[in-house]
Amino acid sequence: MRYLPHTDLEIGAMLDVVGRKSLDELFCSVPEGCRCEGPMDLPEPLNEWSLTDHVAQLAEKMTVNHHDKVLIGAGSYHHNIPVTIASLMGRSEFLTAYTPYQPEIAQGTLQGIYEYQTLTARLLGMDVANASIYDGASALAEALLMGLRIGKKKPKVAISRAIHPHYRAVVKTYLDPSQYELVELPVDEDGRTDLSGLGDIDGLAAVAIQSPNFFGVIEDLSALGQTIHGHGALFISCFTEPLAYGLVKNPGECGADIVCGEGQSFGLPRSFGGPGLGMFACRDQFVRNMPGRLVGETVDLDGKRGFVLTLSTREQHIRREKATSNICSNQGICTLTAAMYMSSLGGSGLRQLARLNYDKSEYFKAQLIKNGAKVVFDSPTFNEFVVEFKADFRPIYTRLLEKRIVAGLELGRYYPELAGKYLFCVTETVARDVIDAVAGEVSTPPS
Numbered sequence: 001m002r003y004l005p006h007t008d009l010e011i012g013a014m015l016d017v018v019g020r021k022s023l024d025e026l027f028c029s030v031p032e033g034c035r036c037e038g039p040m041d042l043p044e045p046l047n048e049w050s051l052t053d054h055v056a057q058l059a060e061k062m063t064v065n066h067h068d069k070v071l072i073g074a075g076s077y078h079h080n081i082p083v084t085i086a087s088l089m090g091r092s093e094f095l096t097a098y099t100p101y102q103p104e105i106a107q108g109t110l111q112g113i114y115e116y117q118t119l120t121a122r123l124l125g126m127d128v129a130n131a132s133i134y135d136g137a138s139a140l141a142e143a144l145l146m147g148l149r150i151g152k153k154k155p156k157v158a159i160s161r162a163i164h165p166h167y168r169a170v171v172k173t174y175l176d177p178s179q180y181e182l183v184e185l186p187v188d189e190d191g192r193t194d195l196s197g198l199g200d201i202d203g204l205a206a207v208a209i210q211s212p213n214f215f216g217v218i219e220d221l222s223a224l225g226q227t228i229h230g231h232g233a234l235f236i237s238c239f240t241e242p243l244a245y246g247l248v249k250n251p252g253e254c255g256a257d258i259v260c261g262e263g264q265s266f267g268l269p270r271s272f273g274g275p276g277l278g279m280f281a282c283r284d285q286f287v288r289n290m291p292g293r294l295v296g297e298t299v300d301l302d303g304k305r306g307f308v309l310t311l312s313t314r315e316q317h318i319r320r321e322k323a324t325s326n327i328c329s330n331q332g333i334c335t336l337t338a339a340m341y342m343s344s345l346g347g348s349g350l351r352q353l354a355r356l357n358y359d360k361s362e363y364f365k366a367q368l369i370k371n372g373a374k375v376v377f378d379s380p381t382f383n384e385f386v387v388e389f390k391a392d393f394r395p396i397y398t399r400l401l402e403k404r405i406v407a408g409l410e411l412g413r414y415y416p417e418l419a420g421k422y423l424f425c426v427t428e429t430v431a432r433d434v435i436d437a438v439a440g441e442v443s444t445p446p447s
Contacts, residue, residue, distance in 0.1 A: 125252020
């Protein structure tokens with residue numbers, strides 16, 4: 001089956017319009033060294049069952065697969081996904097291909113986005129939420145750009161060094177080609193952001209803090225927010241694990257102006273790193289500077305309830321130079337999945353699940369300490385924490401890997417000063433016997 005089902009007549013008509021004689025001439029601007037000449041070196045095609053077996057055999061070759069127990073979070077979390085989510089999302093009414101370009105006709109899609117926005121705003125404690133950002137990292141970058149728009153002539157933004165390293169890298173990619181300046185804020189001995197140098201930064205438009213941060217530490221957002229506002233900057237709070245807000249105060253309660261982060265925990269599998277879901281919310285007063293799209297509720301001429309695109313500042317809807325965002329995916333399927341997940345759990349379910357994550361993490365922490373390990377940062381955590389061991393942990397890590405347990409993330413590649421220290425994560429999917437097995441290996445001397 002061909003993927004480009006155009007007839008020779010149609011292709012010829014297209015070439016006439018653009019003034020080319022052949023498809024080769026159409027692509028003449030591509031340098032010859034970048035072109036693929038001749039047939040591609042591909043194996044012979046397989047039938048369906050043979051292909052299924054082949055892919056299964058490839059999957060078994062992976063060092064880590066679905067049989068393994070992974071005690072790593074670091075921005076991507078393994079949570080139980082209720083079977084109802086897959087069943088509902090598989091329905092043709094929901095599983096659409098892409099953005100509705102005549103949105104008011106697609107009332108079901110708009111209502112789904114509206115429900116997601118409502119649940120997200122409640123979760124984060126904010127006035128309004130959108131449904132249009134690609135993932136948590138780009139959501140943070142967009143939030144900082146939004147802060148610069150609001151700050152107008154203020155050319156600088158600051159981000160905590162305790163923010164996920166990948167998020168900081170994406171922000172740097174966004175801001176490096178611009179006239180704006182990015183400042184990184186240090187982390188103190190407790191694993192929390194140090195704002196003592198904030199007064200030395202002139203022209204500061206916004207400050208971004210992550211909580212729980214990359215080390216799993218819960219930041220004192222209320223105190224940080226007061227300090228940031230005291231210096232005349234916007235307070236941006238970001239996250240990688242939204243489930244934490246089932247247990248700890250949400251950023252809105254702590255005075256955040258903009259809240260953004262990754263929603264993958266809400267019904268989306270890790271799937272080799274994607275897709276993710278950029279959650280984004282702000283105060284009412286800043287809504288016209290918010291990127292993405294916003295669905296609102298209204299009534300039609302007959303007084304019936306309906307949904308419309310209340311605000312859409314993307315390049316697909318307005319002139320390119322007027323757009324506040326050039327993110328082209330509205331993540332509609334992911335937002336609907338997250339809405340179904342939040343609705344399935346409800347407020348009490350979210351609290352119970354968050355408490356289960358916290359309790360398991362604290363139990364694991366206590367077992368490791370009992371067997372000689374030391375928790376690096378003496379601050380409250382949610383379901384992640386950093387540990388150092390008396391001896392080299394690498395032999396134990398290898399032994400556990402042979403038992404199909406991936407025990408933590410070594411932090412040296414991201415933070416050289418934390419080389420040899422490991423970030424662990426425990427969610428509701430990790431059984432007690434797995435926790436005990438890891439703790440037991442820590443207390444067992446290498447053979």
